[in-house]
């Protein structure tokens with residue numbers, strides 16, 4: 424059975440793309456067949472997995488509007504995951520899709536054609552709650568919310584959770600929220616922990632274990648077009664491997680391990 428997980432938060436720069444690439448690479452290293460979907464017109468996931476969006480002749484955009492078969496657009500990556508890439512064309516998909524009936528289902532329909540080839544599909548949503556994110560949430564079985572552990576991290580979480588509720592009511596009744604992924608976490612400060620405790624409380628949203636520490640390796644990796652999972656071991660890649668293992672155990676039937684921020 425294929426598990427489809429959306430990585431969503433309309434707030435920008437919270438590590439949605441980094442989480443998608445890193446968890447994908449960690450799973451692929453364990454011989455899980457992984458497809459990652461870039462749903463962001465910025466094409467950051469595509470770029471971070473070694474493909475230049477500006478050089479691609481077809482992308483998820485063409486699939487969503489019905490101009491290409493999804494199987495013809497897939498790319499291999501050095502990280503071992505298959506990529507459904509994005510290009511800036513996707514910025515226009517929003518307008519094109521809006522005029523179509525059933526527009527929230529375009530990605531779900533496309534993935535249905537290839538899902539049997541993959542154990543896990545990860546969908547990197549863009550930083551907005553528009554029709555692309557609705558496509559991601561409609562195609563997914565589950566969603567995680569990366570949260571940067573900074574002041575005001577919670578802003579927008581309520582709106583995202585309301586969107587998820589609407590998706591559950593209208594296009595995808597089976598969508599489950601697994602919880603938050605704490606990113607750019609600094610365990611040395613009580614601040615990161617307080618932010619997490621606050622979000623958990625306020626929204627009753629569990630934080631998946633482990634939090635992902637802030638490390639400079641991520642910036643280096645995304646600038647070089649290779650995921651942080653390749654190259655030298657570092658505390659970020661170790662944390663993402665643990666998160667991938669946590670998800671995998673959950674898919675095999677174990678309860679998800681959650682992180683309880685110590686009260687300070």
Ligand SMILES: Nc1ncnc2c1ncn2[C@@H]1O[C@H](COP(=O)(O)OP(=O)(O)OP(=O)(O)O)[C@@H](O)[C@H]1O
Pocket residue numbers: 434435436437438439440441442463467548549550606607608635636637638639640641642643645659
């Ligand atoms: N654990 C980390 N430590 C340090 N830097 C990180 C970490 N995770 C992500 N980053 C950096 O933070 C920036 C934003 O990350 P990323 O692009 O994954 O976020 P995003 O939520 O996908 O952004 P957008 O909303 O624009 O799509 C990137 O420069 C990335 O390299």
Ligand SMILES: [Mg+2]
Pocket residue numbers: 439440441463467468547548549
């Ligand atoms: Mg992104």
